[in-house]
Amino acid sequence: MRATLGLDLGGTKIAAGVLTDDGLKGYFERPTPQTGDGDAVARAIAEAGREAVRQSGLAVAVAGVGTPGPLDFAEGVVRFAPNIPGLVDYPLRERLEDWLGMRVILENDANAAALAEHHFGAAQGAKHSLYVTVSTGIGGGVIINGRVHRGAYGQGGEVGHLTVVPGGPLCGCGRQGCLEAVASGRALERDASYAYGEPLSAEALFVRFHDGEAKAVSLVEGAARHIGVALASLQKVLDPEVIVLGGGVVLGGGEDFVAAIRRAYEEHLRGWKAAPIRTARLGRSVGVIGAALAAEYC
Ligand SMILES: [Zn+2]
Missing domain, CATH: 3.30.420.40 (ATPase, nucleotide binding domain)
Incomplete structure (x- = not known):
């Protein structure tokens, strides 16, 4: 056994x-x-x-x-x-x-986490999958033929550090404009606190987002758009069968947030094959x- x-x-x-x-x-x-x-x-x-x-x-x-x-x-x-x-x-x-x-x-x-969702969770049954976790930061894992693609230098799957806004906000990795620097929980808190003129947690922002408050909707949808565009680019390079989204921000944003990611993803894949985007299934x-x-x- x-x-x-x-x-x-x-x-x-x-x-x-x-x-x-x-x-x-x-x-x-x-x-x-x-x-x-x-x-x-x-x-x-x-x-x-x-x-x-x-x-x-x-x-x-x-x-x-x-x-x-x-x-x-x-x-x-x-x-x-x-x-x-x-x-x-x-x-x-x-x-x-x-x-x-x-x-x-x-x-x-x-x-x-990518391996777990691939073999036992939302990507079960797929040959190749991409896992992206959006929480305080943004991480990812690429699974090819059931195994992790670590790459030659051990940095394969670092989805959070794709440059999406050259010259944009500073990232924890020391570079500017990474996906993590514009679409993570920490980035949302920074932008929300600036927009509202007071410290605002990602959780509090999501309450306002779900209430349909215009400023919150624009901030959250902006982050979702960045993630969706990044996923569309990754689809063309890695061509996963399934994309799995996990992490606290995806949980907090719920189906509306995932739907906004999906819209941006599909819009940037028009004429290409899109994969299903699913939320993670395994929890803690x-x-x-x-x-x-x-x-x-x-
Ligand atoms: Zn970075």
Whole structure:
């Protein structure tokens, strides 16, 4: 029977579970240490993993870890992890292999989520799919023949950093006008706070959007348009069978937001083949399932 440990490292919590043919067994969560000490984070991941394995009652020989930010896949090193102090050029794979006593595979968290939606979620049954998550930032994962396309330099699928407005707002990556800098939750909060002259959260903006308030509609539809145009470009390059949209902003924006993305996408694909755009299906366990699958499909 399949038994793969999935470990999902997030800015606030670490989640662990054992993926079996009957779904997740022994799901366990704990807070992410905020001390700025990489070893403390790695130890917390190892403890969560051991607890999940114990609860599952299964023998587990391999673990996948989903981590935010760029990785050195060959070396098993986290280059840096946004929102998790202490993980800079950190040899996470080696530490976890020592502390867990099993083989460990690292994967970018958006790639892991893409794998999970591909095999068990909204893109189930497809050969090729594209996953885009819109939350505080924008991430993505490209799945070709059931596997993650990492690319030659480990930056395949970085949908959030497509340049969509050259010379536009500054992005967290240091460049200007990335999709993330104009259409993420953080970008919406920045633009809404400017437009309303007071700090406004993405959640509060979506309440006004759903009420049909003109300023909010224009801001949210503007972000949706950028995402839709980017997806149309990606369709022509990658030609996925299905596009899956996940993340807090997609949840908050709901069907109206997705419909606006779809309109812009289809408008920019006229004369080309469009793929169905679906919302993610797996919810909070997506990270753990994806991390386990990353170990199986590495
Ligand atoms: Zn960027």
